[in-house]
Amino acid sequence: MEAPPVTVLPVSGGTINMMEYLLQGSVLDQSLESLLHRLRGLCDNMEPDTFVDHEMVFLLKGQQGSPFILRARHSLDRPNAPWHLRYLGQPEVGDKSRHALVRNCVDVAVSHNLTEFLSEMGFRMDHEFVAKGHIFRKGALKVVVCKLYRLLLPGNTESTENLSLSNLVELSMLAPAGQDTVSDDMRNFAEQLKPLVHLEKIDPKRLM
Amino acid sequence: MSGGPAVRISIESACEKQVQEVALDGTEMYVQPLSMSQNLAKLAQRIDFGQGSGSEEEEEEGEVREKEWGKRDQDEDETTVKFQPSLWPWDSVRNNLRSALTEMCVLYDVLSVAKEKKYMTLDPVSQENIAVKTPQVLQLISKKKSLATAAQILLKGAEKLTKFVAENQENRRQRDFNSELLRLRSQWKLRKLGDKILGDLSYRSAGSLFPHHGTFEVIKNTDIDLDKKIPEDYCPLDVQIPSDLEGSAYIKVSIQKQAPDIGDLGTVNLFKKQAKIKIGAQPWHVKLETAQNVLLCKEIFAQLSREAVQIKSQIPHIVVKNQIISQPFPGLQLSISLCHSTGDKKNSKSSPEKTRPDDHLYVLEHNLHQLIRGFHKQTLSPALMPHPASAPFGHKRMRLAGPLAYDKAEIASLQQNEGLLEKIIKQAKHIFLRNRTARTIDSLASRIDDPQIQAHWSNINDVYESSVKVLITSQGYEQICKSIQLQLNIGVEQIRVVHRDGRVITLSHQEQELQDFLLSQMSQHQIHAVQQLAKVMGWHVLSFSNHVGLGLVESIGNASAITVASANGEYAISVRNGPESGCKVMVQFPRNQCKDLPKSDVIQDNKWNHLRGPYKEVHWSKMEGRNFVYKMELLMAALTPCP
Amino acid sequence: MQQREEKQLETSIDALITRVAHLKASLQSFIIKLETEYDRLTWPSVLDNFALLSGQLNTINKLLRNEKTPAFRNQVIIPLLLSQDRDEELAKLTEQRVPVFSHEIVPDYLRTKPDPEVEEQEKQLNTEAARMGTDVAQKQIQALNKLCTNLLEKLNNPREDRESENAAIRQNKPTFNPADTNALVAAVVFGKGLSNRRPQGSGGSVPPGQTVGGAGPMLSGGPTLQQVTMPGAPNQQVAMGPQVPNQPGQPGKMPSSIKTNIKSASMHPYPR
């Protein structure tokens, strides 16, 4: 069959060009309680919410060297919730005037047969982990404090192993591209968590 | 602690000056005589020092000193005699210090002299080691004693301190800024900004999205003269609230009738006077609560106004200044207004208001407050938290819409979010409908006494629905005439009537419909009653119809009719009752009793006498009996032959 | 030998004299203060003075207890000479208090009996001590010692606790570990340290003929996230299209190890 001509198509639905602003840090287990306490005071006055998620990272290899990465995540404690498929673009950390790491991001809520579908598309799982922790919200700001676990058996989320004695702390916010002012809010919020946690923009390239 | 009572005169000090004057070498002279005099005072007990045999050999200086000593002695004696040592607070301290100094001087001198080895010398002797150690028991006892003394002193001091602190606190409890601040902190959100203390009285932490900042400032109340008597209501802490939140405010909901026929809807004013300020509450607390209430009222009104403009309705809602006007039913006007009075204007305003009847709908006002709180709660709903945690914020069910391929109806049901205004209008409609139904039933009951109408209202209602049970009975015959029992479910737009037999009739909000319906039911009731009565009296029902197709056409409903025959079949009673035309009762006589009936040539035989004769109308109004059923019973009894 | 002891005695006496002189001086100044400044004397300064005195007494005690100090207890003072003549030397030595070393003064100076009150007190103590049995006394001593140690501990510990707490607040006790932060971020981004089944070698070791597609997503081999670079490195921009910003200065900063990894990854014969 003749291959149909390739054209660039305008996006028919969805939110275009959303950016995720991100600050990261960690807190030791013994100081976790004080951090949670502080977050409860700083964030919106909601019932504290906990989560247990399983994230799988998938790669698609093209003929060019770098693979395409997609992250599939689903909630283990709320099995009825939709799966979350996520594309994250190249992080930008260079701009000094911006106080947070910025990356392009596409969030898709999908049905539960995602893994099957991704493998049909040619994706291959690279790694997976379980994240357990707390989630807070202050307006559009999201604060996630979680502990990471590695899976002892691939795909088996029952048997896991602690990854470190620290909890990952992520402060993130979604905004349309160009709204860099939100990073100021994030910095202000991060300041309030000092000296308990230092949230900073961490260039992942540095950690390779 | 250092501020003991001031001592005005001290002999010692006078004496001291004297010494300084005499002695050229200030320090030395000054100290020496003191120590020596003390020493001498002690020596004097054993040795006759006063003779001073060697004094002539001493130099002038020494003589002077000698004399001084004597003088000092006298002085000292005088001191002890004339002045109580307690007059000078340091007396005992100084005396003890002095004796210590004496001992030290002696030690110093002995050591110095012995070192010179001219007059004295040190000579080593061997001593047994046992003597070196003081017995432990002695040490124990002495230590215990010293500790006890020290403890006593400390305890005494502590006691004094606690007493002092307690007294102080008692005095200052009401007036202390810091303790007030502490109390404020326990009830309100505070934060420090520079040198200011700012508080938050907005409902943001409860989920409000109202953009007002709602910040107040805490100030220390310093403009009070501390020397004067402090007024009772003085508080060292004051709060500064934003000027637009000053005064008091409330939301007023009322229904005005454009036509006078609509029943009075006003409720009794239960809260004519402003709620009394709680005794013991801090003035700042009252102030903040009022300001917070103003803020909430503003938020409610802002929300309502926004909705009033956005929502499309057949008769558009009108927003004028501080009033929102809507027409729930034709001829009816619901007005919601924000009444915000700031202090001084109150007096001028209140006078014209008093003359007007109070038409607050307190239930709705209360419900508005509840609804806005519900709104607040929604924004903090845990359903907004994403799961898995990486997902963006959004309502849980909305996130499911995509993956579960919700159709339009399902999505609409998710998004369906009735606004405050719609809800309150619905509630107002219901309240209005309920009140008018009650009034309709009441007026019927008072106007018509036969049959009787009773309404049993349920005490517990939904905001959009309430129900009433309507019974139509005849007095004295409640047990046999239970035919009509109606359940009226009053909703927002209409009234659903449920018959005892399960039939459902839906009435609109028009008052006339309900009235006509009840009238027709009452008319039917009479016929039903005759039927029941016939059973009791042993009569036979020959025919029965709820809706008679013959006769005059009634303007409301249909006439109903019944024909009953006496037990032996001689007489028959026929009743027709219409809601409008009233009742008509006919009695049919046996043929043989009709005297005036022309003897027919055809019906000659005796057996034809048993044929029914003609009907005669009963002059019902002239019948005896207090109500229709009673009259009917009498009639039946009259027509029943005596056995 | 004798000489040395003598010398030692002398020095210790000298030392003692200076200490006593200090004590004397502070006593004097304290008395002066009391008498002249009593109207503006503050309680803390009085306490300070007392503290000074007790400190000086303590040093004297220490001096006496010092090993190098010979036992004064074993020394007896013997008067050698009594004289009615005034001795300037003596007067100077005693700061004019004793101009004449005569029979009048000496008995007083050499008295060994304590003051009557002191004597009285001592007597009282002695009688009390005598009344108490040794056993009882021992027990009480032990109890007292225990009490004292406990009390001392209690007094000392909270201070330590408070200090350590303060120290924690002052960041002496860390609440986070930057190394952990990096490890966690690397785990989330690249899966670093998440897998123990990952082959150690680079993707190039996989035989070229192997097919991956049919084996499902769990199959390992080929380049992993840890080995490949982030997209957006200069030689790979094509892959990501325009939404990937071109980061200036990137090529120079690229660590060499990553570069080689890129090579091995891009040269790897993909099965499809």
Added chain:
Amino acid sequence: MLLTFLFFPIFKWLQCVTVPVAEGKSVQQTVEMLNKKLEQLGAVKQGNFYVDCETYHAGAPAIANSGQSQKFLYVMHNSEAPLSCFALFENGPCLVADPNFDVLMVKLKSYFQNAKGNKVESRGARYQYCDFLVKLGTITMGSSARGISVEVEYCPCIVANDSWNLMMEFMQSFLSSHVPGAPAVFGVKPDGIYSPSDTMVQYLELFNKVRKQQATPSTGMR
């Protein structure tokens, strides 16, 4: 000669049958005729509907050259589920996602190229007749009308077997002889319980038939 396709998504289970339309009638006219028939039955028109389908093919030569038969990825939308986006492989899994999936496809464009010329869609009217929902659509590819789709849904029931006969009967009332047999998807599902992706699978089959129909003459013309 113009061929008209009649599609019978039955109880959302689709089936397609080719029926020659009466001489001289265009697709448009046939649709109008059917519309009229439905209205005569008493069905009420309730707005419009559309179903569209984009085709993507793996563009990376590494994949293309591997010798495997080229796979197509179809991304479809249905106005009935406006907040959803369906991604399917032929005879493969169907992923149901939210509209952001379209954005993701843009990000993936160096791996999956959109074949715009292959976009197929069906647009038409939506009728409600008691418990039945009927959607009559004109299938277009590019700019030309290629056929007619008919989707029938019996709303109160989600198990196909239970409603099949009822639907047959209903369809006969306006399609007379063109009523198809049970759809293929029908047999695949063991439980026979309907899910929204079943509709899309049926539409995809339908569209693919239209596409092949079109492909043959076009190659023949060259």
